[in-house]
Amino acid sequence: MAAMTAVTDEDQDNGNGTPKADRRADGRWDDGLIARRAAAGEAREAGGTAPRTPAEDDVEPQVEAYVPSGGPLPPRLDALRELVGLSRARLDRDTLAEAGRVLDEAAARQRLSSRHTVIAVAGATGSGKSTLFNALAGAPISDTGLRRPTTSQPIACSWTDGAAGLLDRLAVPGRLRRRPHPGPAAFDEALQGLVLVDLPDHDSAATEHRDQVDRVLALVDAVIWVVDPEKYADAALHERYLRPLAGHAEVTFVVLNQTDRLPGEAADLVLDDLRRLLDEDGIALGEHGEPGATVMSLSALTGDGVPELRELIGRFVQDRTAATRRLWADVDATAARLRPVYVAEGRPGLGERARDEFTDRLAEAVGAAAAGQAAEREWRRNAGRACGTPWLRLWRWYENRGLPGSLDRMGQALTPPEEELTARQRVEQAVRIVADDAADGLPGPWAQAVREAAFTGARGLSEALDELAVRAGAPGTSKRGGGTETAGGAAGTSPGAPLGGRPAKPPRPKWWPAAVLAQVSMTLLQVFGGLWLVGQIIGVLEPGLVTPALIMLAGVVGGPLVEWSCAAAIRGPARRYGQDAERRLREAAAGCGRARVLDPVAAELVRYREVRERYVTVTEFSTTGR
Incomplete structure (x- = not known):
């Protein structure tokens, strides 16, 4: 990534549009970073070293160079940010x-200098990491010795100015910030920015x-793991650090140190075994030009x-992509960690079959179904009342006159409380089943x-089913006391039980008056014939x-x-009337269930598909490369 123009604390405006500049006692203008670089260049040309002040050994001027917004990393971070935002309410x-x-x-990293590459030197006790650190810096900056632990706080060495913001982010104290010792290591162009x-x-x-x-380790751009022949297979190193950071192989160096202690070909054998362990950890090894971790042996x-390592580090630093690759690997690791909460098994959702x-x-x-059957029976009963013989109606009245008043006009008892409870449980069971179907996978x-x-x-839902059933005009409903109700509750009616209340009379066909x-007329004929016979019997009329x-x-x-003719004629209309009543109540139940259950479930599934698409966007960047 190309860095933007650096801006220093000294490059501040004087208020008149010109930058601050102070004249030194020797007559030269000192405009901060530019003057120091010029002095360093003159010193190199003269074969000497650049003049340094004591403060420059510990304090770096703030130089910020922002990471450009182009490239594949910003859209990937944007996708991850959107994914997190959409998931906060559910995760x-x-x-x-x-x-x-x-x-x-x-x-935070993108706000800081992209000209600098921050590399940490990490290792176990006695691995010689501080010795290697001093060898790379060309000066005994970090203490070494037999006392353990020798290094108690992070110590930083910066080859160029402008790294103060990065070191502040790492919380490295100013007293532990160093510059390389003047010499070949300090003026190595390949290490400028390290x-x-x-x-x-x-x-x-x-x-x-x-x-x-x-x-x-969570903040640096790359890391050099220093291992020794005794602890290179340490489980703490592999299980706690190398294995979890396997995806960061491109920003990882693994150095087998202290090879001077190994006789003959033992160093090669140990190095081969180290490569095997790294391969088992899932770390890709950068061999044959392939991207991956750099593995080598040396003696600090x-x-x-050491020169070979310095050369590798120089090429790595001058590439200026370490920060991007580190962030890229962090996003990869985060996406892999979030995979179980975003990737479903199969194709979850609500199909037409589940809805039906x-x-x-x-x-x-x-x-x-019971309401439809009740409506059909009611139609038939009305036909029987209107078209039946008076003697049959009288007989039915006689049969029903001794029954308790709790019976409705159809002669069937209202739904008992236990049946209502059973039906309510059926509603809950239906909701539970459809929720399980939608959540499956x-x-x-x-x-x-x-x-x-x-x-x-x-x-x-049960109460809402009652109301919608009434609005749908289902039979078995009536108005009591100015309010509309279903006795026993439509949702509380078990299959086969009638809808209570006073059923509304079904409409009559036009031929019913006839x-x-x-x-x-048939009844009048019977009465007339009977009276005629009685009159003859008592002698009033002629025999x-x-x-x-x-x-x-x-x-x-x-x-x-x-x-019988009327019963045959009403069979078809009665069946259609019952089917229509069943359909109306079924549609009312379906509409209520859709509005209260299916639509919220579908909304959650849409939300999941949306976040899944964002997650796929995050992972697609990973598969398409940088």
């Missing part, structure tokens, strides 16, 4: 904590030392292999969100049994015949 804070940290650190940080031992007995190692004490089954269960719970948090949406919407008139008997017989036979 707990701990799950998103690492993603938030990566975004914050990426923003900030080397010597860390405490990662296996130190002091807990605060290990905490500092973990903190700094004798200097064998949910509607069927609600219709069963609300008693839609979803990651845990999203499956829970889908179930919560379904169960929240199901609150009051049927009633015919039945009345003649044939005519009145025929008239009476015509009425007796014609009445049932009219009733």
